[in-house]
Amino acid sequence: MALPLKDEINRRRTFAIISHPDAGKTTLTEKLLLYGGAIQTAGSVKGIATAHHAVSDWMELEKQRGISITSSVLQFEYNGCCINILDTPGHQDFSEDTYRTLMAADSVVMVIDAAKGIEPQTRKLFKVTAMRHIPIFTFINKLDRDARDPFDLLDQLEKEFGIGTYPMNWPIGSGIDFKGVFDRENRQILAFQEFHRGQDRLSAIACDITDTEKMDSLIGEYQRKELVDQIELLDGASFDFDMEQVLCGKLTPVFFGSALTNFGVEPFLKSFIEMATPPLPRATSDGTSIATDSEFSAFVFKIQANMNKAHRDRMTFLRICSGKFERDREYCHVQGNKNLRLSQPQQLMADDRQIINEAYAGDIIGVFDPGIFSIGDTVCDPKRKVCFEGIPTFSPEHFALIEHPDSLKRKQFVKGVEQIAQEGAIQIFHEPDSGMERVIVGVVGVLQFEVLEYRLKSEYNVTVIRNNLPYQYIRWIRNENIDVKSLNLTSDTKWVQDFRGHNILIFTSEWNINWALDKNPDLILEDFHKE
Ligand code: G4P
Numbered sequence: 001m002a003l004p005l006k007d008e009i010n011r012r013r014t015f016a017i018i019s020h021p022d023a024g025k026t027t028l029t030e031k032l033l034l035y036g037g038a039i040q041t042a043g044s045v046k047g048i049a050t051a052h053h054a055v056s057d058w059m060e061l062e063k064q065r066g067i068s069i070t071s072s073v074l075q076f077e078y079n080g081c082c083i084n085i086l087d088t089p090g091h092q093d094f095s096e097d098t099y100r101t102l103m104a105a106d107s108v109v110m111v112i113d114a115a116k117g118i119e120p121q122t123r124k125l126f127k128v129t130a131m132r133h134i135p136i137f138t139f140i141n142k143l144d145r146d147a148r149d150p151f152d153l154l155d156q157l158e159k160e161f162g163i164g165t166y167p168m169n170w171p172i173g174s175g176i177d178f179k180g181v182f183d184r185e186n187r188q189i190l191a192f193q194e195f196h197r198g199q200d201r202l203s204a205i206a207c208d209i210t211d212t213e214k215m216d217s218l219i220g221e222y223q224r225k226e227l228v229d230q231i232e233l234l235d236g237a238s239f240d241f242d243m244e245q246v247l248c249g250k251l252t253p254v255f256f257g258s259a260l261t262n263f264g265v266e267p268f269l270k271s272f273i274e275m276a277t278p279p280l281p282r283a284t285s286d287g288t289s290i291a292t293d294s295e296f297s298a299f300v301f302k303i304q305a306n307m308n309k310a311h312r313d314r315m316t317f318l319r320i321c322s323g324k325f326e327r328d329r330e331y332c333h334v335q336g337n338k339n340l341r342l343s344q345p346q347q348l349m350a351d352d353r354q355i356i357n358e359a360y361a362g363d364i365i366g367v368f369d370p371g372i373f374s375i376g377d378t379v380c381d382p383k384r385k386v387c388f389e390g391i392p393t394f395s396p397e398h399f400a401l402i403e404h405p406d407s408l409k410r411k412q413f414v415k416g417v418e419q420i421a422q423e424g425a426i427q428i429f430h431e432p433d434s435g436m437e438r439v440i441v442g443v444v445g446v447l448q449f450e451v452l453e454y455r456l457k458s459e460y461n462v463t464v465i466r467n468n469l470p471y472q473y474i475r476w477i478r479n480e481n482i483d484v485k486s487l488n489l490t491s492d493t494k495w496v497q498d499f500r501g502h503n504i505l506i507f508t509s510e511w512n513i514n515w516a517l518d519k520n521p522d523l524i525l526e527d528f529h530k531e
Helices: 004-008 027-033 045-055 060-065 096-103 118-131 150-161 212-219 221-237 245-247 263-273 408-423 447-460 509-519
Strands: 012-019 071-079 082-086 109-113 136-141 164-167 169-172 180-183 188-192 202-210 251-256 297-304 314-322 324-327 331-333 337-340 341-347 354-355 358-360 364-369 377-382 399-404 427-430 437-442 465-469 473-477 494-498 503-508
Touching: 004 012, 004 358, 012 027, 012 096, 012 118, 012 263, 027 071, 027 082, 027 136, 027 263, 096 118, 096 297, 109 118, 118 150, 136 150, 136 263, 150 164, 150 251, 169 188, 169 221, 169 251, 180 212, 188 212, 202 212, 212 221, 212 427, 245 251, 251 263, 297 364, 341 447, 399 447, 408 427, 408 447, 437 447, 447 465, 503 509
Parallel strands: 012 082, 012 109, 109 136, 136 251, 164 251
Antiparallel strands: 071 082, 169 180, 180 188, 188 202, 297 314, 297 377, 314 364, 324 358, 331 337, 331 377, 341 354, 341 364, 399 437, 399 465, 427 437, 427 494, 473 503, 494 503
């Protein structure tokens, strides 16, 4: 029987998993699917990605490099909850899409390798997550390998990220001595029976921490004593659990485990769905917000180009913010001021793409787009028009000068570069007073340069010359009516503009940014841009 709209929405949990490459994001995702019953054996998620490549020829490059440029959304059910996991692409395919995906999530799971602690990509993603003040859950992974001291890991999180930590469980040893975890709420240990590669669900033996005899038989006297000491220290020293602080992202619940061997995965999933919020009202551009159970509304957070080369189709991903999406209803594309029916709405279930008839606030749907949507656009019920706040433009870290030698192809070049920028894969800038023959392209991940060249060639038949530039930092100038030429800047700082005419400075080092701020006290710089 269909649930009332409010209940359907309240049972949704939409989150993104962030990590540095190799910390175990894919493995954890897969294990969550395993516990959700969405896959029967672990090891099939990578298979899905491969199968998906075989049917979508949208990017040869993806196949050639054997990587996934696409980020996907997976949906599965667990304990009455409908869970949407947003995958954030990492590795070389780290791009602005990775950041934008975080705009569509209601909470974030941060996976950290217990031997390495915080790594660079986690830092960048954390910064963007923190901007949104949404709950952040930490899963410290790979305890089955030698790990850093858990107290040190918590200390690093607190010092580097300025957040409080609350360990929900505590690891009993690490590496070959990893015996399980201590569950702080229930004051019992979960000792794992066997050490295997976690193809199936794992059963653990629960034991009250005061039951010395049983504890000794499960983890040995030495580890029991060590655990009791650590818990005493922990109970005395750690932050108090405060749900309010968790909900605004100031306190992160921390879980220790091993995704590979399934240790601690299910307890994590259970606590997570209890603590993570269902979709919450989303702010609109007029400063109000829209209740999740009112009419349908959604915003575009990702555009994936060229699903079908012959038609130049794109797939646009919408995050539903309120109400129920129905397949054959007419909706309004607010920015285009047009009513339309969304064509072939799709959802990626655990193992398959499916055309869907309905979806609810919290869900992500993909629709075919003939080229009308831009990142941040709103689609809603025509009866109740709303417009969501735009999605910020994030700082690219790599820049290149792109020129096209063939003046006859100028039109295609401009069209191609502009369309690819509209999809949000690249950002384009120009030097004030220069024409469209030379464009400065900024990207978050260097692979986007290759994607750009490849797509200009294959879709627009334009070959370009690329010269990489030494800039690494971008700052938008916030001062209006500023005479940029009169600023005191280092000689290797460059003034550029985006295509809306915003003034921007690009720098080769942080030292140069500090110089600019020092020598021009009135200058206001920002490292992301929001219309
Ligand atoms: P990512 O998506 O964050 O990049 O990481 P991924 O899950 O692909 O994991 C990276 C490597 O770390 C994989 O090994 C994976 O098996 C391993 N791994 C993940 N979680 C754990 C864990 O809890 N314990 C241990 N010991 N290893 C873990 P690989 O050798 O690169 O791949 P594979 O051959 O195992 O698939």
